[in-house]
Amino acid sequence: MTTSSTPAAAPSPAPRAAATAADAPGRSAPRSPGSAGALAGRLVGRLGGGIARLFLLVVAVFWLMPTVGLLISSLRTSADNETTGWWTVLLRPTELTVENYRALLSNDAITGSLLNTVLITVPATVLVVAISAFAGYAFAWMDFPGRDWLFLVVIGLLVVPIQIALIPLARLFGTLGIFGSMVGVIAFHVAFGLPFAIFLLRNFFAEVPRELLEAGRLDGAGELRLFVQVILPLAGPAIASLSIFQFLWVWNDMLIALIFADSGSAPITVALQQQVRQFGANFDILGPGAFISMVIPLVIFFAFQRSFIEGVTAGAVK
Secondary structure (H helix, E strand, C coil), X not given: CCCCCCCCCCCCHHHHHHHHHHHCCCCCCCCCHHHHHHHHHHHHHHHHHHHHHHHHHHHHHXXXXXXXXXXXXXXXXXXXXXXXXXXXXXXXXXXCCCHHHHHHHCCHHHHHHHHHHHHHHHHHHXXXXXXXXXXXXXXXXXXXXXXXXXXXXXXXXXXXXXXXXXXXXXXXXXXXXXXXXXXXHHHHHHHHHHHHHHHXXXXXXXXXXXXXXXXXXXXXXXXXXXXXXXXXXXXXHHHHHHHHHHHHHHHCCCHHHHXXXXXXXXXXXXXXXXXXXXXXXXXXXXXXXXXXXXXXXXXXXXXXXXXXXXXXXXXXXX
């Protein structure tokens, strides 16, 4: 009985040769096209990011230059501002002085108008936010006859120009006895701030999951309790954004205050405008006054910057 043995097949030398070629000194394995493309993508991404940062830095410098110029000019005397530009202070820092701000704080018209601005802006902002929050919740989650048609009317009021309502509201406020007072100015700002505020908060409230409200109703919560304990905690960023928008609009307004406020209730914008008309180039008062009227909204914005950004981007990604 004979047995036949089949010789084992010899291993292929190709893998060994490839390994030898890769391990040989002074040699490297060829790169695939995918790795080269990824390297090029990383280089382009880094260069693109650097260029984008440089561009944003240049834009920020140009954007802040008027503010820096106003600040430096407010710290210089009128004679220096009339003869040289504000940038010369970089070579002559001894020109800086705080005398302009001392004169500003001793000017009763400016300090009184600054207080009037606060007394107008704070109530107008609080009333708009409070009323629009209730109305936005009603339009988003409460069923009542004519809800959709009434919301369309609110949207239509967004396109009504302020100039159209100046004369009719002036006559109405005169009949009511509030023309030429802070109450009239506040009422005008509230009336024209509500349509946008209701539209903004209604759209934000509508994004709240229905399951949260249904769970609250199953627990016996009423509409007011749902609004206070469920909706408002979630709507913090949106309410903060709306508050900043309304605050800036009322604080920087001059047209409404110029028409509906008298000399005793005029805000800082009207007071500065009267300084221009009365004293011409009275920059030792105008410079500090303009900077103070501008820096307060900036402080408010940067204090609530995170909430503002969250409110603006809310609903962009679901």
